Amino acid sequence: MAESPRCDVAIVGAGIAGSALALALSGQGLSVVLIEAQPPDGGQLPAGLELEDFDPRVVALNPRSRALLAQWGAWQGIEDYRSCAYRHMTVWDADGTGAIEFDCSDVGASALGHIVENRALVRSLFARLQACADVRLLAPERLRACSRDAAGEMLLELESGSRLQAGLLVAADGANSRVRELLEFRTREWDYGHHAIVATVQLEHDHQATAWQRFLSTGPLALLPLPGGARRHCCSLVWSVDSARVEALMGLETTEFCQALGRAFEERLGRVLACSRRHAFPLRQRHAVDYIKPGVALVADAAHTIHPLAGQGINLGLQDVAVLAEELLRAWQRGEAPGSPAVLKRYQRRRKGENLAMMVAMDGFKRLFEQPALPLRWLRNAGMRGVDRARPLKQRLMEKAMGVATHD
Ligand SMILES: Cc1cc2nc3c(=O)[nH]c(=O)nc-3n(C[C@H](O)[C@H](O)[C@H](O)COP(=O)(O)OP(=O)(O)OC[C@H]3O[C@@H](n4cnc5c(N)ncnc54)[C@H](O)[C@@H]3O)c2cc1C
Numbered sequence: 335m336a337e338s339p340r341c342d343v344a345i346v347g348a349g350i351a352g353s354a355l356a357l358a359l360s361g362q363g364l365s366v367v368l369i370e371a372q373p374p375d376g377g378q379l380p381a382g383l384e385l386e387d388f389d390p391r392v393v394a395l396n397p398r399s400r401a402l403l404a405q406w407g408a409w410q411g412i413e414d415y416r417s418c419a420y421r422h423m424t425v426w427d428a429d430g431t432g433a434i435e436f437d438c439s440d441v442g443a444s445a446l447g448h449i450v451e452n453r454a455l456v457r458s459l460f461a462r463l464q465a466c467a468d469v470r471l472l473a474p475e476r477l478r479a480c481s482r483d484a485a486g487e488m489l490l491e492l493e494s495g496s497r498l499q500a501g502l503l504v505a506a507d508g509a510n511s512r513v514r515e516l517l518e519f520r521t522r523e524w525d526y527g528h529h530a531i532v533a534t535v536q537l538e539h540d541h542q543a544t545a546w547q548r549f550l551s552t553g554p555l556a557l558l559p560l561p562g563g564a565r566r567h568c569c570s571l572v573w574s575v576d577s578a579r580v581e582a583l584m585g586l587e588t589t590e591f592c593q594a595l596g597r598a599f600e601e602r603l604g605r606v607l608a609c610s611r612r613h614a615f616p617l618r619q620r621h622a623v624d625y626i627k628p629g630v631a632l633v634a635d636a637a638h639t640i641h642p643l644a645g646q647g648i649n650l651g652l653q654d655v656a657v658l659a660e661e662l663l664r665a666w667q668r669g670e671a672p673g674s675p676a677v678l679k680r681y682q683r684r685r686k687g688e689n690l691a692m693m694v695a696m697d698g699f700k701r702l703f704e705q706p707a708l709p710l711r712w713l714r715n716a717g718m719r720g721v722d723r724a725r726p727l728k729q730r731l732m733e734k735a736m737g738v739a740t741h742d
Contacts, residue, residue, distance in 0.1 A: 341367040341470070342672055343662070344490055344500035346477050346513050350393075350452070351634030351651045352506030353459035357406040358659035360466035364666055367498060368463070369490075370473035371507075379415055379454060383562045385610040388534040389451035392570040394420070394545065394558060394645035396447045398737025399652045403458075411458030412450055416561045419445040422544040428600075429551060440725070441732050446545070447645075449558045449570060477512055486673060488629045502673035503630045504658070509620065511636035517627060523620035526641055528553050529580040531573040533612040534560065535595065538604025541569050547643070548599060552576050554643045555598055567603070571595070572642055580614055617641055621693060625654075625682045629673035633658055638689050641696045649737060650689050657684045 343359060345352045348370035356368045380387035395403070403409040423446055426433035438446050463469055476493040480503060483489055488503040505513035514521070541559035546569075548555045553574035560568040573595070575583060586594060592606035599606070620639045625632045634651025658681045665677040 338497035338499045340499040341365040342501045345504045347507035355655045356469045360469050366469045368471045369475050371476045373474045383566050385534045389453045390532050391452040393648050394447050396649045396737040399649050407462045408458045415454050417448045417450045418559045418561045420545045425547045427549050482629050505632045505636040509635045509639045520623040526617040528574045528617040529614045531614050533571045534610040535571050536608040537567045626678040640693050654685050
């Protein structure tokens with residue numbers, strides 16, 4: 335039988351994390367194969383600023399993620415297309431007077447982060463990958479089966495019937511990772527009991543380069559600023575609602591939905607004038623007990639999914655990518671095999687604790703704001719006002735969210 339082609343690293347999933355990892359590893363002498371289920375999307379990105387021209391899925395990238403994308407050569411493509419810097423963040427409690435204001439000037443930065451459309455991010459990573467001769471893209475293609483042979487090589491069987499041999503297999507295939515399932519990684523997971531309703535909306539007033547978040551007892555509601563200048567006032571909506579309410583909200587006529595959203599948002603930016611097609615995603619917290627097995631590593635959503643209330647999902651995922659790439663390249667230069675347990679253990683040690691801490695914090699926030707009991711409501715409102723006045727603590731929180739905290 336003919337021997338299967340071999341690569342040093344096979345990455346399953348060419349979303350944000352998988353594409354970024356392939357880019358981070360390229361140009362260092364490693365051969366990389368990137369396997370993606372969807373066909374490559376070669377069409378032009380919309381240049382218009384109508385509601386349906388925006389990708390309803392956006393991410394709030396913190397300065398650390400932006401710096402990583404710049405290092406991998408993918409930030410320029412996003413800048414050339416479009417993104418929206420947010421300089422301010424306003425968070426308030428629907429059940430009281432507690433509020434916190436964050437401003438980039440408090441930490442001497444020019445922005446707290448950037449809102450970027452998912453497809454623009456993936457497209458920019460892909461554009462850079464085209465120039466990488468050492469990265470081979472197989473798309474559309476799916477992983478069907480995988481195993482590890484006696485010599486420690488990963489053997490991959492693909493849906494098309496072709497086979498591949500790899501020194502390391504990386505799962506970047508998202509929240510419902512097939513690699514994680516095939517290789518029987520254990521996870522701890524629970525349903526948040528929330529769905530996120532995602533859409534693009536047009537508001538009466540300017541968003542003021544501010545990320546707005548109101549905590550309701552039914553879940554947090556966020557409006558994130560989009561590019562469009564003073565004329566359009568477009569924002570990306572991420573409205574987390576308990577699963578009992580999602581169907582009713584999704585079933586409303588557009589005008590009724592806009593009115594319900596306006597009321598839920600206290601019309602802080604005036605009336606909601608229009609809304610694009612809505613999408614609803616179930617929200618689940620999931621954390622792999624281990625990120626590694628011999629010859630295999632999980633990254634980003636394949637390793638952890640987190641409530642979007644603090645917009646940290648892919649920010650943590652890109653940090654996984656950066657650390658894994660750093661450990662693999664250091665090992666490669668020393669002549670160590672990329673899939674060796676010592677290399678992978680270093681990756682897991684550096685990432686798991688930080689991801690877990692963020693997940694626990696987000697879960698705590700979500701639960702705290704769901705509590706109807708008066709003493710707890712009083713406490714959290716007083717706490718918010720206290721944090722707002724405690725400048726060093728506020729700076730610390732901002733630096734953590736921005737990915738620029740120097741110590742924990
Ligand atoms: C409503 C919402 C709002 C969010 N907002 C933010 C935010 O503001 N900031 C933030 O940091 N994060 C945010 N997140 C999280 C963020 O979207 C995710 O963390 C991120 O998209 C995960 O990227 P990924 O590359 O790991 O996975 P994915 O984006 O899911 O990519 C996985 C890729 O793998 C491919 N694939 C799957 N199975 C296979 C297979 N068997 N074979 C080959 N390919 C396969 C898929 O086609 C896909 O291209 C949000 C999430 C939600 C739901």
